[in-house]
Amino acid sequence: MAESMNNTSDEKLMTRYRTGDTAAFDSLYGRHRGPLFRYVQRQCSNHAVAEELYQDVWMRVIRAREQWQPGTRFQPWLYRIAHNRIIDHWRAGRENHLQIEDEAVIPLDRPWPDAVMLIRECVERLFKLLAGLSEPQRSAFLLKEEAGLSLEQIAEVTGTGYETVKSRLRYALRRLRTGLEGCDE
Amino acid sequence: MSDNHDLHDKQISRLYKLGSKTEPPHHIDAEITHAAHAAIPGQRRRFIRPSLATAAVLVLSISLVFKVLDQEPLEKSVMDSLPTDQSDSIAQPAESELDTHVLVKTKEKVTAPAAVMPDADTTRAGKPLPQPQRSAPKKYQTTRPEQKPKPPAAFKQDDSLGKTQTQMLSAPIKEEGTKLQKKSRMQLGYGKRLLRQKRKSMAPAVTASSILERFDCKTIQLPDSNSAAEWHHHYKTAMEQGQEQYANCLKQTYLERFGKALPEHLNE
Numbered sequence: 001m002a003e004s005m006n007n008t009s010d011e012k013l014m015t016r017y018r019t020g021d022t023a024a025f026d027s028l029y030g031r032h033r034g035p036l037f038r039y040v041q042r043q044c045s046n047h048a049v050a051e052e053l054y055q056d057v058w059m060r061v062i063r064a065r066e067q068w069q070p071g072t073r074f075q076p077w078l079y080r081i082a083h084n085r086i087i088d089h090w091r092a093g094r095e096n097h098l099q100i101e102d103e104a105v106i107p108l109d110r111p112w113p114d115a116v117m118l119i120r121e122c123v124e125r126l127f128k129l130l131a132g133l134s135e136p137q138r139s140a141f142l143l144k145e146e147a148g149l150s151l152e153q154i155a156e157v158t159g160t161g162y163e164t165v166k167s168r169l170r171y172a173l174r175r176l177r178t179g180l181e182g183c184d185e
Numbered sequence: 186m187s188d189n190h191d192l193h194d195k196q197i198s199r200l201y202k203l204g205s206k207t208e209p210p211h212h213i214d215a216e217i218t219h220a221a222h223a224a225i226p227g228q229r230r231r232f233i234r235p236s237l238a239t240a241a242v243l244v245l246s247i248s249l250v251f252k253v254l255d256q257e258p259l260e261k262s263v264m265d266s267l268p269t270d271q272s273d274s275i276a277q278p279a280e281s282e283l284d285t286h287v288l289v290k291t292k293e294k295v296t297a298p299a300a301v302m303p304d305a306d307t308t309r310a311g312k313p314l315p316q317p318q319r320s321a322p323k324k325y326q327t328t329r330p331e332q333k334p335k336p337p338a339a340f341k342q343d344d345s346l347g348k349t350q351t352q353m354l355s356a357p358i359k360e361e362g363t364k365l366q367k368k369s370r371m372q373l374g375y376g377k378r379l380l381r382q383k384r385k386s387m388a389p390a391v392t393a394s395s396i397l398e399r400f401d402c403k404t405i406q407l408p409d410s411n412s413a414a415e416w417h418h419h420y421k422t423a424m425e426q427g428q429e430q431y432a433n434c435l436k437q438t439y440l441e442r443f444g445k446a447l448p449e450h451l452n453e
Contacts, residue, residue: 017225025221029214037209051213058217062224123204126197144192145201151192169192176197184196 010074018065029058032075036082039146042130043086043138053089057082079147080157083139090135122183129179137172140165402434411443417451 005013005027016024037054044050060081068077130138136158143154155165408415416439423432439447 017221020225022222022225025225026218029218029221033214034208038205038207041207051210054209055213055217059220062217062221065224119200119203123200126200127204130201145198146205166192173192173194173197177194180197180200183200 011070011072014065014068014074015070018068025062028074032078035146035148036078039079039142040082040086042127042142042146043135044089045131049089053082053085057085060085073153075147076149076153076156079143079149080159083143083157086139087135118183122180125183126176126180129176133172133175136160137168137175140168141172141176144169402438405431405434407435407438413439413443413448414451416447417449420447420449 005024008016008024008027010028010031013024013028017028036057037050040054040057041047041050044053057078061078064081068074130141133141139158140154143149143157144151149157151162151165151169154169155162158165160168408419410416416435420432420435423429423435436447439445
């Protein structure tokens, strides 16, 4: 059963969940929990708020399961819900700007050896730079890197045009490359 | 596709993936999955749907069985109770199936003839016939205490007795009853057959007066003698024994045979 779930597409799992198969949801959730959580987390400086938003996104998915059309792709639909939730959060003024502070930098999971301290430093710098991006640029970057969405899908999620997404991504990468000078080795 | 490739920076992606190991806390995972399971009562539905269908089929089957059984035993009970105690078999189904209004009406029609049923038993036993017109009002009174029974005097007259009994028998058929009454009567199975039997059992009591009126004087045994005293003796004895019709026949035959009336009093 678990193996068959692994080979099943997101869309089929979602369809099965709509018809009452809760195991399908479990499998679906297991696939997207990490990337979605990180996507939300990168958009918020407050860890507790990120958890709250992340949970709320899944609750919306659960509530909106009947609205999901089997013909549509699940992942863009999921991230659109997350994106809208984050936009709502920002518009509510609860968090005006991501503060580029040491606390805002996501700590790395494990201690790295001294040999790779440079890499760790580069990673931390990347997240600082990421937090300093504008929300649209950051969203476009995160949707591409974290969710693995195509430009078309990013445009669909963010409700913008293809060229706009391309432009945002280009600007984001330019700023990140500039900030990550010396990390090429 | 080429745009995707152009906008992909391997170095940045590698650095990003190295730092992207965080995952949601387990308690949030548990809350979300719990909410997802609770939102879909699909598993319960799957159990409920067949059980509902099964229950519906069971209810229909049981009601059908009851309906069939409801008809058969009643008919059987009526048939079985006919030779023994017909009053019970008639009254019980009426009470169980009809409401009070219908029950009263049914009893009004049914119990009167039913009250005569014991007479048939006593007749078979060789006992003298009790007055059927008295037992019927008694039963009638017990079932409908709010209504006063008709005075027995009305039953003493032969004509009125005949009419009343006939009405009581024919009323269930002629009178407009509710559909429920008709249906219950049909279900009980005592319709025509039972009424016919009741008429049969009541026939001697009901038609006794009419028989007296149409007494066939040719069938009675007349005195062989031409003596007026003997004829008078027979006449007097018949009157004393209450055989008025016989006495009348004697008078009538005496008049026809001897051309003069039988003297009611002889100078002895």
